[in-house]
Structures are given as structure tokens and as C-alpha cells.
Amino acid sequence: MKFINFAIVKFSAFLVLGILTAHYLPSNSFFLSYLFIILAIVAGLWFWAKKQLVQQPYFGIAVYLCFFAIGYFTYQMQLPEFQPNHYSHFISENKADLVQLKINQSLKPDKFYLKYFATITAINNNPAAGKILLNISKKSIKQSFSPDEILLVYAPITEIQKPLNPHQFDYSKYMKSLGVYGQLRLSSSPILKTQKASKTLMGIAQNIRAHIITKFQNTNLKTDERAIIQALVLGEKKDIDKNLYNEYAAAGAVHILAVSGLHVGILYIILAFLFKPFVRWKYGVFFQATFIVILLWGFALLSGLSPSVTRAVTMFSFFAIAKLFDREINSINTLFLSFFTLLIINPLWLFQVGFQLSYLAVFFIVWLQPLFYKVGYSKYWIVRKTWGIVSVTICAQIGVLPLSLYYFHQFPGLFLLTNIVVLPFLTILMCGGILIVLLASFDSLPNWFADSYNFLIEGLNGFIHWIAVQDEFLFKEIHFSILKVLGTYLLIIAIALLLKKMNYHRLVISLLAISVLISIYIYDEFRYSGNQFLIFQKSKQTLIAYKNGKHLTVFKSDSISNTSETYPLKSYKIAVNTNSYSEKKIPGFFKYNNKNVLVLDSLGVFPNATNVNTILLISSPKINLNRLIDSLKPVQIIADGSNYYSYVKRWEKTCKLKKLPFRHTAKQGAFPIE
Numbered sequence: 001m002k003f004i005n006f007a008i009v010k011f012s013a014f015l016v017l018g019i020l021t022a023h024y025l026p027s028n029s030f031f032l033s034y035l036f037i038i039l040a041i042v043a044g045l046w047f048w049a050k051k052q053l054v055q056q057p058y059f060g061i062a063v064y065l066c067f068f069a070i071g072y073f074t075y076q077m078q079l080p081e082f083q084p085n086h087y088s089h090f091i092s093e094n095k096a097d098l099v100q101l102k103i104n105q106s107l108k109p110d111k112f113y114l115k116y117f118a119t120i121t122a123i124n125n126n127p128a129a130g131k132i133l134l135n136i137s138k139k140s141i142k143q144s145f146s147p148d149e150i151l152l153v154y155a156p157i158t159e160i161q162k163p164l165n166p167h168q169f170d171y172s173k174y175m176k177s178l179g180v181y182g183q184l185r186l187s188s189s190p191i192l193k194t195q196k197a198s199k200t201l202m203g204i205a206q207n208i209r210a211h212i213i214t215k216f217q218n219t220n221l222k223t224d225e226r227a228i229i230q231a232l233v234l235g236e237k238k239d240i241d242k243n244l245y246n247e248y249a250a251a252g253a254v255h256i257l258a259v260s261g262l263h264v265g266i267l268y269i270i271l272a273f274l275f276k277p278f279v280r281w282k283y284g285v286f287f288q289a290t291f292i293v294i295l296l297w298g299f300a301l302l303s304g305l306s307p308s309v310t311r312a313v314t315m316f317s318f319f320a321i322a323k324l325f326d327r328e329i330n331s332i333n334t335l336f337l338s339f340f341t342l343l344i345i346n347p348l349w350l351f352q353v354g355f356q357l358s359y360l361a362v363f364f365i366v367w368l369q370p371l372f373y374k375v376g377y378s379k380y381w382i383v384r385k386t387w388g389i390v391s392v393t394i395c396a397q398i399g400v401l402p403l404s405l406y407y408f409h410q411f412p413g414l415f416l417l418t419n420i421v422v423l424p425f426l427t428i429l430m431c432g433g434i435l436i437v438l439l440a441s442f443d444s445l446p447n448w449f450a451d452s453y454n455f456l457i458e459g460l461n462g463f464i465h466w467i468a469v470q471d472e473f474l475f476k477e478i479h480f481s482i483l484k485v486l487g488t489y490l491l492i493i494a495i496a497l498l499l500k501k502m503n504y505h506r507l508v509i510s511l512l513a514i515s516v517l518i519s520i521y522i523y524d525e526f527r528y529s530g531n532q533f534l535i536f537q538k539s540k541q542t543l544i545a546y547k548n549g550k551h552l553t554v555f556k557s558d559s560i561s562n563t564s565e566t567y568p569l570k571s572y573k574i575a576v577n578t579n580s581y582s583e584k585k586i587p588g589f590f591k592y593n594n595k596n597v598l599v600l601d602s603l604g605v606f607p608n609a610t611n612v613n614t615i616l617l618i619s620s621p622k623i624n625l626n627r628l629i630d631s632l633k634p635v636q637i638i639a640d641g642s643n644y645y646s647y648v649k650r651w652e653k654t655c656k657l658k659k660l661p662f663r664h665t666a667k668q669g670a671f672p673i674e
Helices: 006-024 032-050 058-077 171-177 201-216 223-234 242-250 261-274 276-280 284-302 307-324 331-345 347-351 353-375 381-408 415-441 447-468 482-500 504-527 569-575 625-632 645-657
Strands: 097-106 113-123 131-137 149-155 180-186 191-196 531-535 543-548 551-556 580-585 589-592 595-600 612-617 636-639 662-664 671-673
Touching (some): 006 058, 058 331, 113 180, 149 180, 171 180, 171 347, 201 223, 201 284, 223 415, 223 447, 261 284, 261 307, 261 353, 261 415, 307 331, 331 353, 347 353, 381 415, 381 482, 415 447, 482 504, 543 569, 551 569, 636 645, 645 662
Parallel strands (some): 131 180, 595 612, 612 636, 636 662
Antiparallel strands (some): 097 149, 113 131, 149 191, 531 543, 531 671, 543 551
């Protein structure tokens, strides 16, 4: 292995530590002043260290603190409170504002809204900045908007709602990782004015992509096949059928639908082959590297500059530049250099799942694949190539498995078979897809070529479907906490180091890692062994869950079967580590932790009970709440999502007059009975 420059690895580690500290332990003060102080100390120590014969550790410590401070500072710069022009400082609470914004990117629409990312340029005629999520009702407007269009609207800017049930996907948190801290909903509010703005590179790239997709619709490409090629070559996934996408996920091949390092690597090989004749000319290497880098970044722009693509293109750009200067290339150095560079540019990428999985997969391929390849080396060419694909797949899967289990809670058992078939197939599809994009753009795509591509994609989709329906090989609903993720990575690294070089110290470290992971599993079993009584929020339905150890009992108002596989119970079951489940009809009376819970449904009949702690109102009961409170003297009132809003408002007003705590799950989220 070529020399690894551990300095860039250490600098990256302290940069990440600074970003994480700023994220989890934020400071109200701006860190820039501290950064300047540390830089001054580093400069002073550097001049002092130059004159010393025996070097002291102070300079090194100061340098690491400097990179820690840079990480902290760059993260702070992304936060609205440290951006004087951010729109959050100008908006009026619960009031509409005159907002001027510029469309950045169109997103996948839902049933009711067209969705866009936009940048705010002014609020109430005051200059402003910041990204926002724009939702435009399909009923209010029929037209769609293109990147770089400017809109003038009069509407309130609101926060993106947090999940109302525990352990659900937090869309607001995901949006914040993209730098989006608010949203506009335009349903009845008119768009006052639209105009074209000056063109940007991103806008031009997206308009070109939209133009190519429009051209595709006039070809012989079928709907599913067209969606696959859009994902493979253009990074456009919003037209992929949901069932087809789920099949790719179940087969362990979803990574080929998201343009990533794999696709960029194939493109790099294609471009290096095409521009190989340049090296024969004087300065040909320079032109070769320049054209490859420009085309790679052009591809990244066209595919939307996703974190995985940006990471891969940055890394391959460093490869091309190093080759230009005839420098030895070490993959780990290049990987960490691209990692360091991208986090300096945008530290929020660290919290995106795609970014994390992408770097982990490449790191473990680079680090472990030589070891695996050596084990299965053969003198036969076909065996070597097959084992090369297998070893790369295994190393990538080892790298992403703990984090994948944490985020997605499933493991495709046939991932190895899938990748052995799909990876060679992908190279053919990428080459053909690029050619189809070029031909379709100029209305020159022959029907026979489109039909041939249809046939190839149909074959791939058929294979993926066959893998996906092998349910016995898809392990789902796996509970995996963040502690298990850390413990598993510790064990993987310890065993990998032991296999690379066996000695006593590494054996001890491996045994300690096994002990740590076992302790984490025991701790998790203990942590989730308690009881919980929870009233969920679900529109037009009542869901009450009682968790007793590892058994979950759900009380519900309807007769729909298999509620455990639907929102919001599925993710809750996995998160609290239950292994058995049952359903019952909602009784009129509960007792939990010596507290009595009375349930009133649409009939509104209540007993002459005493010591009622909580009253749960469901299905809009027609009751006199004043009389009910005076009669039963409850401690609190809860209304779930099955009630009419007009009823809830009346109950809330009554409880306010009675100075009695009132909770509406549709506004405040699921409520646990303590």
C-alpha cells in the first residue's frame, strides 16, 4: 500500500468533531473571534517551533484545535441566527408577508401540491436570503415553474411541521440538513407576479435535464424503462413507480437508481478511454485531465449535484489532477481530501444519509478490498473478475450495513447475487443510456435502439422483481440503535486490523470490541424492557398502544386488519424493540399506573365514576364538557385526531375557562400517559 498521509485523516476527524459539537452543543456566540485567536496562536507557535531543535507538541495541538474551530465556525455560518439577512429575521408571526423568491429546483409533487426549492431574495421589499420549501396547490394553479423564475407572493412563511408521533421520519430535520428552515404554502394565495431572472449554472442544467426528459416522452421508451434511464443518467428519480423502487430496495439494488460514485466511476473509465489518444500529443495529458474534470462536473450539474455525486466527482477530479502532475495516488488520501473539502464547503452534508453511506462504502472498499481480493485470487481471468465484483460488494456492504440497519431496518439477504448480476449490467446500461440521451436530445434516436434498451431494462426489472419476491431472504423490522451502530463499527475495525496483522494487542482489542457490543445489546434489552401507554395521532382514527415489555397491544376504533404494518405503528414497533403484537377493541375504561383513563366515544355515555385522572375524547362525542368536568373532576382532557375541529376548539375553550390542561394530538402530537 502506498503511503497514507495521516495528517489529512486527522484534520478531517477534528473538522468533523467541530461540526458535531456545533450541531449538538450550539453556542449563542459567533465562533469567528475564537477562530482568529486560535489561528494567531498557531502562527506564533509555528514561528517558535521553527527555531526549536526538539519539537514540542504544542504546535500540533493548536493545529488540531484550529481545524476543530473551523468545523465549528463553518457549521455556525449555515445557521439562520448567524446570518443577518436570513428571512427568519424579517417574517411576521402568524401574518402574511410580501415575499419575492427565485425557484432553484423542482421536486417530486405529492397528491395535492407541486413542490420546489426556492431562494428568498426579499421580504416586504427588504433584501433577504435563505432557502425555502415552496408548496403550490395543484387546484390553485395548473402551470409549473422552471428554475431561475422569480415569483412575488403574499403568504405567511411557516415552520416545517415536526412529526406528531414518536420515532417517525422527521421531515423538518431532513429539510434543515439541506439548509431549508421554512416553507410557503400557496393554496388560495395568488402569485402576484412572475418574471425570468438571470440564468445560473444549476438552473441551466436543470432546464436541460427537463428538456431531455421531454424529448424522452416522444421516443419508443416505455414508462418504467424511461424512468430507470432518467435515474441512471440524469439523476431524476421522481418518475420511478413506487412499487418498482421498493422492489429495487428489497433486492439490495437501490443504489443503482441514485446517481453515485459507482456511476461516476463508470463514466470516468469511459472518458479516460475516449480521451486516451490525447496522451500521445504534447501537453495532451493536460487536455485529457481538463476535459475529464469538466465533463465530470457537467454530469454532476446535470444530475442535480447530490452529495454522493459531488463526493465522487470531487474524488475523481483529484485523481485526474494528481495524474496530471504525475503524482502517486493513494485512494485513502484522495477520499479524505474530498471529504475534507466538501465539509468545508457545506458542513450540513455530514448529516445527510446519502453522504454518510457513500463515504463509508468507498472507505471500506479501499481499505478492505485488497485483503479480500488476495484471499480469493485465482489464475483464471473469469474467476478473478467475478471475485473482484464479489469482494467489492462484500466490502461495501460491510461498510454500510450498520448504518443501513439503523436508518432502514432491513437487510437484503440476496444482495451478493443481485450485485454480481447488476454491476456488469450497469456498465452496459450506462454506456447505452448516455448514447440514448445524446441521440434523443437531437431527435435522432432510432426505434430499434430504444426497443433494444427497453428489452435490457425489462430484463433487469424482471430479475429485480424475482429477487424482491424471495421474502424469506429479506430480513425486515430489525431494531438497531445508534449505540449498536457504534459498537458494530468498532468491532468491524478491530477485526479488520487483526486480519491485516495478527498480534497480541490487536487480539485484545478485538475481544474488547466484542465485549462492548455484547454490553450494548444487553443495555438495549434493558432500556426497552419498560412499559408505556401512548395515545397516537392519526387523522380520523383512534389508536392507543400499550407496550408491556416486548409485547405491544393496540386498541383501535376500526376493524381494519394488520394495523401493525401501517403508519404510525410500524416504525414505533421497530424503535421500541417489540417482538409480539395483538389488537383489541377500545374499552370505555383503562387503568394504568394506578391512574384511571375514561374513553368517551361518539355515544357520549359516561359512568358515575370517581378518581378519573384522564378523559380521552374520541369520534366527536356530543357532550356537555362543563357538566362532565364538574361531575368527574379529571386532571386532564385529551382529544385525538378522530374528532371534528369545531368540537375540539369548543372543548379547548371550556378547558381554558376551567384552567384544566387540554391536549389535542393533531396539534401537539402523540401523548403518553405517565
